[in-house]
Amino acid sequence: MLFNSFEFIVFLPIVFLFYWFVFRDRRWQNMLVVVASYVFYGWWDWRFLLLIALTSLCSYGSGILLEHYEDKRQRQQAVSAANIVLNLGILGIFKYYNFFVENLDTLFGMMGWHMDWVTVNVILPVGISFYTFQALSYTIDVYQKKLPATHDMVEFFAYISFFPQLVAGPIERATNLLPQFQKKRTFDYDKAVDGCRQMLWGFFKKMVIADNCAAHVNQIWANYQDETGFVLLIGAVFFTLQIYCDFSGYSDIAIGCARLFGFDLMRNFNFPYFSRSIPEFWRRWHISLTTWFRDYIYFPMGGSRCKKWRVIRNVYIVWAVSGLWHGANWTFVCWGLYHGTLLAAYNLLGISTKYKNVVAYGHRLPDFRESLQMLLTFFLAVIGWIIFRAETITDALGYLTTLFSMSLFDMSGSVESLKGLDLRETLPALIILFLCEWIQRDKQHAMQFSATGVVVHHAWIRYALYFALAMITVSMAGTQSEFIYFQF
């Protein structure tokens, strides 16, 4: 079930009313969360439910076993390793098997060996990478004794399948989300209202900006060989905005929706395009995944507390894996390595941990230096997204070659091409996005109102704002489409 669908508009109030009015007991509420989440997920394809149930069951069982073998470290290692292998095995079969087989076939073919490989024809279950990582987080945390194993199967199943964040994150840690299922929830009016505001902003980003940008991006990418460099630059910028609004829009809806049920999910985006460096960008983009890789791969390999060359190696490994996590395609691996290279460069320059504060804090506008830094970071991110968006490496190179050709300065041809895109709705919406996000850049989300601000003290302004945003969102909505990150 898509957030931006009619079904969800009906589904959410029903679950909400049952949750707070009918099932007031914590255990029953957890049970309702499981049932609602399975309905939500099964709406795509009921067969997906078998897989998520298997993942949940195995991870739940592994937790019990880890506790059972408390003093037997070797057995604990075997249990956690078995569960990790099982989960990654499922992910591998559904997501990567054909990719590896095709590449091995090409490799052996080049060496003159021809082998009969079997490929599997399966659909990729929506959001499999997200819930697999969430399950792994539980096993590793229990193994590392950061968290006691849970014996309540319902609450564990609810943790893995919690519908707001099931298919595209934020990837929750067991240490954050599971304890919330273990204690009684009470309805918090302010939290629920703030959640609704965040959802509204998320819908605006997804339905108005991402879906409208998607139409322009598809048009430009489909004909990129015939377009000028300037048009390709516009296409790349549109994709940069599309992917941000699509994914952060989903996260906003997910976090807001969870707040309606009394849960606090971790922040996933922190206005990343206002970053002054690539390391800062990655502290603000898909935070739940970046910190997952940091905690479970980068730190165990030594992180930054080792020799320089090992730090660089660690960065490359993490980013190659991160690229592969996004999809079984060399373009994603290259995108990961591209960012790995940038991060390694910043690391070598010793500025990777700079800029942890909010840009131009206390000022209306950034200064010249900050503006240039933000522009450079945005430009580097745009280049990365070109590689990410391309279907093949050849496409990515072709797009980049034309982009950086002399046609970048061909304004007359570009204007003619851009007339083919109907930007009348997209451009005003982008202005609203940038203005709101810039003004609110020190908040949790763009619709979080300051306690001393004029909006909080004048209800009519607030309601006019909700009304206007809802009208814009419904009336300017592009073609209903899935969220980009579902495929990952």
Place this chain on the structure above:
Amino acid sequence: MNRFIVKAAMLLTVFIGVNIVLLFGLSENGSDYLYEYNHKLQLLDTVGQPRIIFMGGSSAAFDNDSRTIRDSLGCNVINFGLHAGIGMRIPLEDGLRSIRKGDVVVVQIEYANFFNGGNGEPEALPAFMTATKWREWNRLNANQWMKLIQGIPRNNISNLVHLARRFKTGPNVAFVYTKDGFNEFGDEVSHLNYPSQKYLPTGKKNTKAINTDFIEWLGHILAQYEERGSHVIMMPPACIVSCFNESYNDNVKEALETIHYPYVIEPSYMALDDDYMFNTGYHLNREGVRKNTANLIRVLRDCVYGAAIGHINTYSPESGD
């Protein structure tokens, strides 16, 4: 909790209320493109036989030259095509009521209908219902209601924009969709006076599954057309090659064969070079209309004369308009 529910309900009520007030309270834009539907209904009731009726979306409206077809085939022509956004269910149901024995019905369905169920789109349904004075609102199915409701805020905003534009003076230099752009046959002809606009196809092939419910419904309603003595010709819509590559997939052809209304020609035959495009993949410019009309005449001559509906060439001006 109660405070939250009451406020949420109030906000929702205000949102719905304001939209209803705007929907029915704003002065109607009587020159809206979709008002042409009323004229087309009138044509179905008044134009004499023998006649050929083109059923479809804006592809039929923009791409056919009915006068030339009439002069070549010697029978009256009604162009009942208007807008793919209203779907195919409503026009085909309305057409069935006015169909007469001996009518030749050329059905040119834009490919999107085969995948979205032919129920129309939120962008067009509210304006269409307003244009037709909510006539027979009770025949809409659940899917159409859903799309209609979804499209109401958008429709209201565009009415407000239209209202604001009334204060703008000066001639229109760009093409505008309006009911005044149609001729007496129901062809959109005003676009022929404008140069082609730039259009970028998306290049994304439509791989969706065919909507079997729509196919079943289509077979059923076309059978009713034939029961009433009309002759149905299933013809692919005209479009440009890029649009054809994106919108058409072979499943359409197979699906039509299952209901025994196969295309009378290969769909690719109706796809013209991109140079013939006007402003979308389905709208042709002056040259495109000329070429498409020649294609239509060629195919219809084969179908109509070949199918032994001999009385059609007995057309005489007296039985015409």
